[in-house]
Amino acid sequence: MFTWLALAACGGAGSTGQGVSDGPRPVADEGNLARPIVYEVPVDPGVRSQVSDDEPGFIEVNGNASVTVPVDLARVAFAVETRSVTASDAAAENALLMDAVLRAVRGGDVPGLTVETFGYTLRPEYSFDESRVRTIEGYTALNNVRATTTDVDAVGTVIDLAIAAGANRVSSIAFETADTESARAEALALAVRNARAQARTIAETLGYELGAALEVRGGADRPSPRSIDMGMMLMRAESAPTPIEAGDRTVTANVTVRFALGAVLPGR
DSSP states (O other): OEEEEEEOOOSSHHHHTTTOOSSOEEEEOOSOTTSOEEEEEEOOTTSOOHHHHHSOOEEEEEEEEEEEEEOOEEEEEEEEEEEESSHHHHHHHHHHHHHHHHHHHHTTOOTTOEEEEEEEEEEEEEEEOTTOOEEEEEEEEEEEEEEEESOGGGHHHHHHHHHHHTOOEEEEEEEEOSOOHHHHHHHHHHHHHHHHHHHHHHHHHHTEEEEEEEEEEEEEOOOOOEEOOOTTHHHHHTSSSOOOOOOEEEEEEEEEEEEEEEEEOTTO
């Protein structure tokens, strides 16, 4: 912070700036010794200048809030993997099993269910002899299925149906909330109220009314899907029913608000 001082010029070397190694730096010199020279003088950071005293005071606080929202969408991805000596046999066996899996899952009367296949691969499997010569030993076909349902309690049933029909991999399970905008708006409003309550307490303790909000920064997050650890999922799926709990999601908002200090409270 700097303040400005006007110093009247006088005769001598100091008035022309010659022979002076230390001291304030001239900001403007009109070349006329009859006029004052204006210097820029740094002020001790711990000292408030008159200009700062004229500026309105403010309070800056952080406010936060969280809102819990129920999960209303579940996605489960599983796969059929087959191996055979020839590529055609691996692909044919995979197609038969996949057809059975799709019919079983779609016929399970799961509410709000959509099913789609994705990520089909057919790759050779190699072995190496003592001379590191590579030989094809067989082929692996892998076809993935993604099932989405609005009945989050039916995920275990979907997995059990798929495994019973021939699926031999469960790659992911995720629970989501389709619409979090209303929860984000609620969390933001609560966070701002929290910030205002803090600022009012501080202002009144200092003997002031709370003024208007001068600046607001922050926002509310969009929660990412909650995923299930798939390490033991296939093993659990072998014994129906598979227990899967959806849980809830949390929307969190954080804001930083700067409020002006208002008028001095009566009697202070």
